[in-house]
Amino acid sequence: MTGTLYGVGLGPGDPELLTLRAHRLISTARVISYPAPDTGPSFARAIAAPYFPDGVREIPIVIPMRESRFPAKEIYDRAAQEIAELLDTGTDVISLCEGDPFFYGSYMYVFERLSARYPTVIVPGVTSLTACAAALRRPLTGRTDVLTVIPATLSDAEIRARIEAAQSVAIMKVGRHVGRLRALLDDLGLTHRAGYVERASLPDERVMPLAALAAERAPYFSMILIYKGDEAWTLPPSSSF
Amino acid sequence: MTGTLYGVGLGPGDPELLTLRAHRLISTARVISYPAPDTGPSFARAIAAPYFPDGVREIPIVIPMRESRFPAKEIYDRAAQEIAELLDTGTDVISLCEGDPFFYGSYMYVFERLSARYPTVIVPGVTSLTACAAALRRPLTGRTDVLTVIPATLSDAEIRARIEAAQSVAIMKVGRHVGRLRALLDDLGLTHRAGYVERASLPDERVMPLAALAAERAPYFSMILIYKGDEAWTLPPSSSF
Numbered sequence: 288m289t290g291t292l293y294g295v296g297l298g299p300g301d302p303e304l305l306t307l308r309a310h311r312l313i314s315t316a317r318v319i320s321y322p323a324p325d326t327g328p329s330f331a332r333a334i335a336a337p338y339f340p341d342g343v344r345e346i347p348i349v350i351p352m353r354e355s356r357f358p359a360k361e362i363y364d365r366a367a368q369e370i371a372e373l374l375d376t377g378t379d380v381i382s383l384c385e386g387d388p389f390f391y392g393s394y395m396y397v398f399e400r401l402s403a404r405y406p407t408v409i410v411p412g413v414t415s416l417t418a419c420a421a422a423l424r425r426p427l428t429g430r431t432d433v434l435t436v437i438p439a440t441l442s443d444a445e446i447r448a449r450i451e452a453a454q455s456v457a458i459m460k461v462g463r464h465v466g467r468l469r470a471l472l473d474d475l476g477l478t479h480r481a482g483y484v485e486r487a488s489l490p491d492e493r494v495m496p497l498a499a500l501a502a503e504r505a506p507y508f509s510m511i512l513i514y515k516g517d518e519a520w521t522l523p524p525s526s527s528f
Numbered sequence: 529m530t531g532t533l534y535g536v537g538l539g540p541g542d543p544e545l546l547t548l549r550a551h552r553l554i555s556t557a558r559v560i561s562y563p564a565p566d567t568g569p570s571f572a573r574a575i576a577a578p579y580f581p582d583g584v585r586e587i588p589i590v591i592p593m594r595e596s597r598f599p600a601k602e603i604y605d606r607a608a609q610e611i612a613e614l615l616d617t618g619t620d621v622i623s624l625c626e627g628d629p630f631f632y633g634s635y636m637y638v639f640e641r642l643s644a645r646y647p648t649v650i651v652p653g654v655t656s657l658t659a660c661a662a663a664l665r666r667p668l669t670g671r672t673d674v675l676t677v678i679p680a681t682l683s684d685a686e687i688r689a690r691i692e693a694a695q696s697v698a699i700m701k702v703g704r705h706v707g708r709l710r711a712l713l714d715d716l717g718l719t720h721r722a723g724y725v726e727r728a729s730l731p732d733e734r735v736m737p738l739a740a741l742a743a744e745r746a747p748y749f750s751m752i753l754i755y756k757g758d759e760a761w762t763l764p765p766s767s768s769f
Contacts, residue, residue: 296654296658298547298652299652301549302548303547303548303549303552304547304548304549304652305547305548306539306544306545306546306547306548306654307543307544307545307546307547307548307551308542308544308545310548311544387654387658387661387662387668388662389658389661389662389666389667389668389669389670390657390658390661390668390669391669391670391671391673392667392670395667395670395761398667399667399760399761402665402764407665409661409662409665410662411539411540411545411654411658411659411661411662411729412654412658413537413547413628413652413653413654414655414658416631417537417628417630417631417652417653417655418652420628420630420631420650420652421628421629421630421650421651421652424643424648424650425630426630426633426636426639426640427628427630427631428630428631428632428677429630429632429633429636430632430679431679431681431682432632432679433676433677433678433679433682433686433690434676434677435674435675435676435677435690435694436669436674436675436676437674438671438672438673438674440672441672441674445674448693449674449676449693449694452689452690452693453676453690488652519640520636520640523643
């Protein structure tokens with residue numbers, strides 16, 4: 288009997304946004320794996336740590352935070368090997384992931400190395416997408432709207448075409464692209480329909496209309512939501528954030 | 529002091545996929561509102577009922593299940609009035625929603641009637657989108673993929689254009705459109721990249737490659753996921769569902 292590999296979504300950051308299932312699996316785990324940067328603490332570990340049981344074995348997957356090297360193939364190969372050896376002894380392994388494991392999640396690099404050989408269970412989580420809409424207090428998408436999710440790394444032309452073909456647009460991982468994206472949305476006449484959220488659901492969350500954002504640079508965990516549909520769904524006034 | 533209106537996402541259907549916050553709010557609630565059909569039980573109530581406290585006041589919002597009448601303006605007006613009267617007395621009201629309140633959710637019809645007058649808090653939930661990907665055991669979207677979510681009610685031409693502009697596509701609320709969508713995906717040469725999920729996370733969940741689906745008609749809570757990106761992310765073989 289081999290163990291089962293659980294890919295567990297942790298939600299956007301607030302530990303109370305874990306699911307009951309994620310909470311049960313983490314609080315009874317024998318082995319927990321999570322991504323970690325090479326400097327500073329692991330965000331995934333920080334979300335789930337309040338629920339770690341005493342004596343749990345931890346397997347941090349330490350990834351250098353330099354975009355060009357991502358994904359770091361050898362590091363995931365080694366981590367998968369370590370996890371596989373535990374699964375071979377019949378031990379279940381809980382692999383943590385910010386947000387949802389299958390929504391732009393790093394868990395996929397673990398999953399694709401092990402899912403053909405071991406039983407796997409995915410526990411979906413709350414994504415940053417709906418957490419950001421909740422923080423903005425404006426519906427994300429409804430009725431017959433088309434919703435498109437775009438990584439900020441795409442070119443202006445690619446982003447422009449996708450904004451034009453949807454009623455609701457989320458631009459993920461805004462980071463250093465924020466100035467370029469603002470210029471693009473100004474040009475499309477959509478800045479007044481755009482909201483900005485960084486670090487959704489965390490104590491240092493920031494939420495505002497995009498027009499109110501002064502920064503030239505945003506953190507990696509930031510998002511722009513644009514809603515072009517139902518006119519009734521305006522952003523709350525700046526003063527209410 | 530007025531009460532607070534909580535829009536609480538319940539996740540895709542399994543009561544263990546509620547968040548810890550949703551669980552806390554529901555299990556300590558004095559008043560809980562939820563959408564209900566005019567025949568048969570309320571899906572939202574069924575998800576959350578295991579956690580209802582004794583003596584909680586329930587406000588079902590009974591909506592006739594005929595698509596052409598949706599949204600039923602007068603029914604939501606009346607429900608909003610009943611909720612407003614409770615908020616005026618300082619009582620908090622928990623308004624339940626399948627999935628996430630702001631992701632194609634009926635909670636928006638309550639929210640848009642009351643959010644300008646009362647304090648509101650949105651508790652995001654696990655969407656059917658990532659629950660279906662979890663059920664299929666195939667990543668939904670990653671790296672620099674574009675993800676587009678399309679209601680099945682759009683025309684063939686609209687759906688085709690959006691599939692062509694994304695790496696990952698979810699077609700929601702497949703229902704009676706399933707035959708038409710299969711023909712369209714056959715024509716695009718994408719049927720082998722498409723998975724089908726109905727009633728994700730529920731005891732009668734069904735999951736299969738779209739090619740294995742015999743039905744001419746699918747239930748309302750069904751979804752097709754198409755992944756055109758990374759070739760490594762194939763669907764699991766039929767036999768493993």
